[in-house]
Amino acid sequence: MLSESWYVALREIKHFYRRRIQIVTSLATPVIWLALFGYALSGGLPGFNLSSLGIEGIPTLLTFFVLSLNLELWQSYFLLNLTTTSYLSFLSPGIVAMTVMFTGMFAGVSIVFDKRFGYLNKLLVSPIPRSSIMFGKMISATVRAMIQGLIVMGLAIVLGAKMNTGLWGVVIAVPYMILFTLGFSGLSTAIGIKMAEHEEFFGVINLILLPLFFASGALVPVQLMPGWLQVVAYFNPLTYAVDAIRCAMLGGTFGPLGGGYALIGIGGSLLVDAVVLTLFIVIMVSIGVTIFRRSLK
Amino acid sequence: MAIVETNNLTKIYGGKFTAVDHISFQVQEGEIFGFLGPNGAGKTTTVHMLCTLTQITEGEAKIAGIDVKKQPDEVRKKIGLVPQDISVDDELTARENMELHGKLYHMPKNLIQQRIPELLQIVELTEWQNTLVKKFSGGMRRRLEIAEGLMHHPDILFLDEPTLGLDPASRASIWEYVRKLNEEGITIFMTTHYMDEADKLCDRIAIIDYGKIVNIGSPEELKGMLGGDVVTVHANDRERFLNHIKTLDFVTEVLPQEDGIRLTVDRGETAIPKLFQEASRIGVSIDNISLSRPTLDDVFIKFTGRSLREEKADRIELFKRMMLMKRRRR
Numbered sequence: 001m002l003s004e005s006w007y008v009a010l011r012e013i014k015h016f017y018r019r020r021i022q023i024v025t026s027l028a029t030p031v032i033w034l035a036l037f038g039y040a041l042s043g044g045l046p047g048f049n050l051s052s053l054g055i056e057g058i059p060t061l062l063t064f065f066v067l068s069l070n071l072e073l074w075q076s077y078f079l080l081n082l083t084t085t086s087y088l089s090f091l092s093p094g095i096v097a098m099t100v101m102f103t104g105m106f107a108g109v110s111i112v113f114d115k116r117f118g119y120l121n122k123l124l125v126s127p128i129p130r131s132s133i134m135f136g137k138m139i140s141a142t143v144r145a146m147i148q149g150l151i152v153m154g155l156a157i158v159l160g161a162k163m164n165t166g167l168w169g170v171v172i173a174v175p176y177m178i179l180f181t182l183g184f185s186g187l188s189t190a191i192g193i194k195m196a197e198h199e200e201f202f203g204v205i206n207l208i209l210l211p212l213f214f215a216s217g218a219l220v221p222v223q224l225m226p227g228w229l230q231v232v233a234y235f236n237p238l239t240y241a242v243d244a245i246r247c248a249m250l251g252g253t254f255g256p257l258g259g260g261y262a263l264i265g266i267g268g269s270l271l272v273d274a275v276v277l278t279l280f281i282v283i284m285v286s287i288g289v290t291i292f293r294r295s296l297k
Numbered sequence: 298m299a300i301v302e303t304n305n306l307t308k309i310y311g312g313k314f315t316a317v318d319h320i321s322f323q324v325q326e327g328e329i330f331g332f333l334g335p336n337g338a339g340k341t342t343t344v345h346m347l348c349t350l351t352q353i354t355e356g357e358a359k360i361a362g363i364d365v366k367k368q369p370d371e372v373r374k375k376i377g378l379v380p381q382d383i384s385v386d387d388e389l390t391a392r393e394n395m396e397l398h399g400k401l402y403h404m405p406k407n408l409i410q411q412r413i414p415e416l417l418q419i420v421e422l423t424e425w426q427n428t429l430v431k432k433f434s435g436g437m438r439r440r441l442e443i444a445e446g447l448m449h450h451p452d453i454l455f456l457d458e459p460t461l462g463l464d465p466a467s468r469a470s471i472w473e474y475v476r477k478l479n480e481e482g483i484t485i486f487m488t489t490h491y492m493d494e495a496d497k498l499c500d501r502i503a504i505i506d507y508g509k510i511v512n513i514g515s516p517e518e519l520k521g522m523l524g525g526d527v528v529t530v531h532a533n534d535r536e537r538f539l540n541h542i543k544t545l546d547f548v549t550e551v552l553p554q555e556d557g558i559r560l561t562v563d564r565g566e567t568a569i570p571k572l573f574q575e576a577s578r579i580g581v582s583i584d585n586i587s588l589s590r591p592t593l594d595d596v597f598i599k600f601t602g603r604s605l606r607e608e609k610a611d612r613i614e615l616f617k618r619m620m621l622m623k624r625r626r627r
Contacts, residue, residue: 007400015388118384125348126401127373 001135004128008136009143012110016144023148030099030152034159037219038088038095092156093173093246094218100149100177101212101238104184105205107141108192112201115193130296131289134189138285141185142178149177153249164251172270173248176277180241183281190288193295217242237280244273299323300453300484301330301347305356308342308508316342318508319356324453324486329479331499332488333593335605339508340488341381344457347486348378361452374402377446381457381488383438387431391422391441394430395448402449409448416444420474436467443474447483454478456487460494472498492593492605504597511600516593523591523599524549526565530572531557531585538581547571552598557585559598565589 016022111133114120123133150170157163165172188205195201215229216222216238222230233239247270301324308317317339324330332340345351347358349369358365360372385394392413399409417423420440430438439459446454459475460468475498479485489495495502496516504511504519512519532538539558542548547568550561562568565588576583589595597605 004401007397011386011389011397014393018388117387118380118382119386121350121378121380122384122398123401124350125373125376125378126398127370127403128401 001129001132004132005135005139008123008128008133009139012137012140013143016140023151026103026148027099027151027155029102030095031155033095033098034088034092034152034156034161038091038156038161039159086160086162088156088160089162089250090221090246091219092153092161093249094216094242095156096149096153096173096177096245096249097180097216097238097241098213098218099152100145100181101184101241102209103145103148104141104181105188105209107137107185108188108190108195108205109198109201110137110140111189111192112195112198115196116198124296130293134186134193134288134292137189137192138182138185141188142181145181145185146174146177150174161249163249165248169248169251173245176241176244176248176273179274179277179281180237183237183277183284186281186285186288190291193292212236212238217246237277240273240276240280244270244277247273298326300326300361301486302359303347303356304358306343306346306353306358307355308339308346308351309354316508317346320503320505320508320510321356322503322510322513324484325501326452326484327479327482328500329475329485329487329498331495331502332486332505333490333492333495333499333502333597333605334488334505335490335603338490338505340490340505341457342508343505344378344455344486344488348376348455349373374449375452377449377451377454379439379442379446379454379456379459381461383435383442385430385438385441385445388429390427390429391417391433392426394441395445398445398448404449412448416447419477420444421470434467436463436470439463439467439471440474443471443478447478451483453484453486456485458488458490460489460491468494490605492597496593502593504593504600506597506601506603512596519593519596520591523561523595525561525563525591526568527559527589527591527595528562528565528568528572529554529557529559529587529589530583532576532581532583534581537579538576541575541579541581542572545571545575550599552602559595561591 111120114123120133124130153170153173163169191204192201195204213219215232216236217233218238222233222239225233301322303323304321305319306317306321307315307319309315320339320343332343334340342351346353347360347365349365349372353366361375363371363375365372385391386397389397395413395416396409399412404412413426414423417426420443422437422441422444425433425437430441433441443454443456443459456475460471463471472494475485475487487499499516501513501515502519503513512522514522530538535553535558539551539553542558542560543551548560548562552559552561569586569588572586573583594605597603
């Protein structure tokens with residue numbers, strides 16, 4: 001089963017390698033988010049964050065100021081975090097997660113094309129388990145997503161995003177990125193097998209992607225969202241992926257569990273993220289395999 | 298021994314459209330068996346059912362004694378398929394395509410490396426083995442596809458319209474490969490809507506129309522059923538001449554066509570002068586007369602009342618049928 005999946009994946013990895021120029025074009029969207037949105041809000045709009053007002057260097061004064069606001073404990077934490085972290089640093093993990101999610105979510109398009117150009121039949125006539133086709137697509141999407149995600153992470157750092165944790169951050173982030181991509185690419189291939197035309201496929205995928213992106217912690221801390229949106233965000237797997245990558249890169253979290261900008265609290269947050277994402281992949285892959293088996297009888 | 302055996306094999310799409318209608322036939326080991334019929338007759342659907350790609354609605358099929366419905370994975374190991382729409386991967390090289398195929402069939406590495414040069418040699422693609430397939434011509438792709446279908450040493454090779462859309466030279470070379478393979482002992486099951494192809498290549502032919510097998514036999518047997526040569530006559534008073542020749546004893550069969558009259562006679566050479574005599578006797582003049590040895594097209598006309606060639610007549614009906622099948626196949 002695994003070896004067959006790998007053969008199916010290897011074909012697409014070869015395609016990807018031959019069209020490696022695509023990596024450059026596929027990086028356009030994340031780079032625009034980082035450079036325009038991230039940069040603009042990090043320094044361009046004074047008042048958005050306190051660090052741009054020059055308070056960064058006086059933590060004691062700042063602490064008094066925040067405490068004087070009489071906020072809930074997490075809100076105080078949050079404001080303190082914001083003062084020491086630029087928006088670009090906050091945004092970057094979100095954009096890394098977005099890149100990974102998009103790549104995973106478009107995994108199914110290759111199934112649509114394989115169907116159209118008859119290659120799917122070739123795979124189906126061969127004595128391989130039907131689900132190894134799906135797993136093969138998932139593996140190749142994950143390889144792509146990792147390459148692209150790590151490049152975006154690197155670009156973010158070049159642009160000035162903080163990487164407080166150094167190489168450890170990457171080591172922690174990658175497993176989460178893999179889990180996340182596997183979940184989405186499982187869903188995507190299942191959708192792909194149901195669609196006859198790639199236009200339909202892109203329509204459905206875009207319908208899913210944009211709401212997921214905006215209703216997550218990628219752009220704005222979940223705690224700052226209106227109540228109903230927070231509820232949506234808590235059911236959104238992207239929120240947990242973003243949180244995990246943010247924990248990994250910044251060594252702190254603004255994520256679902258709140259928590260401070262300190263190493264204390266990360267462990268719990270990462271654990272929740274791992275549980276939620278594992279649950280996500282299990283559900284998505286079971287749905288995917290069921291749909292796949294049914295339509296390929 | 299029968300390598301393919303079907304019994305009332307039927308495919309009904311969506312509960313109402315019958316693409317293949319209770320067909321039963323056998324393919325013997327070592328023969329070239331052809332499915333001849335117009336587009337939309339159910340040829341590809343039959344092949345897809347035998348190759349485990351389409352679910353069988355009713356009836357049964359066995360390949361090398363293995364039930365297609367019950368043990369599809371075992372059947373898959375025994376068969377090779379060269380599909381109608383060429384599906385070799387454009388963005389891999391010829392060699393990579395074949396390597397991947399071998400891996401999917403669980404072939405050991407050294408066997409893969411041994412088979413590839415052998416097969417590429419047969420289809421004369423050795424010097425192109427490291428070229429990306431997207432640079433290949435249609436004929437080269439088809440040849441690669443055949444070589445790929447043979448990688449895992451199948452007991453039977455299914456060729457679905459193997460020369461569709463190819464130029465005459467490429468067609469001839471494909472025919473040559475098919476013969477060569479057959480001589481090496483591989484059973485071939487092919488579909489085609491070209492009569493000459495079926496006639497030249499196949500040991501036995503099943504004529505299929507609207508999902509039903511009309512007749513099965515060797516090309517000679519089928520043509521023999523016509524009982525003689527075919528004469529086509531165009532006369533100025535068609536109706537009167539038609540009624541008259543129906544009474545003549547040397548004419549075995551009369552088939553009125555759109556413009557002329559097609560008749561079957563024992564011996565064409567002697568029938569033509571007689572026809573002229575009869576025409577002048579009843580005062581009808583013959584504008585045009587032609588004699589031909591029977592072709593499979595004549596056989597097709599005899600059994601279906603239509604020509605394989607004249608598909609124009611019910612093109613719209615055919616188009617609807619094809620669209621329906623395409624949609625259902627997804």
